[in-house]
Amino acid sequence: MADEFAKGLAIFMGAGLAWLTLAGWYRTPSFEGSGVQLVAEAPEPSTVYGTIGVVLMDVMAWFAVIGALTFWVVIPLFEQARASYDERGS
Template sequence: MADEFMKGLSALILGGFGWLVLAGWYNTPEFASGQLITPAPETLTFYDQMGLLLKEGLFYFAILGAFTFWVLIPIVRKAMQARAGQ
């Protein structure tokens, strides 16, 4: 179980850090205003659009990765053990 915990924690940390970096680049216009929560800029290049897409992907990777390793895999293993024990 410890390896699933570490895999989930790794997904949460790496995905969260990537999201934080990209949100800092694209959603923080100045230090004194709302950081990480302001809307993306109006004029976007192709690379800006890819960066925002990557930001969303990293967010979902962090959330779903942690959920998968911390909740889904242990539930499936318990269900398989309970089924084998019958």
């Protein structure tokens, strides 16, 4: 179980850091008194790299959530169900 927790934490931290970096670049219009940072609407990208950055930002946000939940909830749930099924079948 500790292995799954470590993997989920690594995914959550890595993808969260990537999202935080990209959101700082693309979703922060100004650091001076705008009041909205990291969650503002992303501007329309004018280059291919800007488009990749905006898409990657959304992918990293979902990967952080789904990846962590997979290792913290789904995999332990299946392992517990398999152990219960094997115990019942013996």
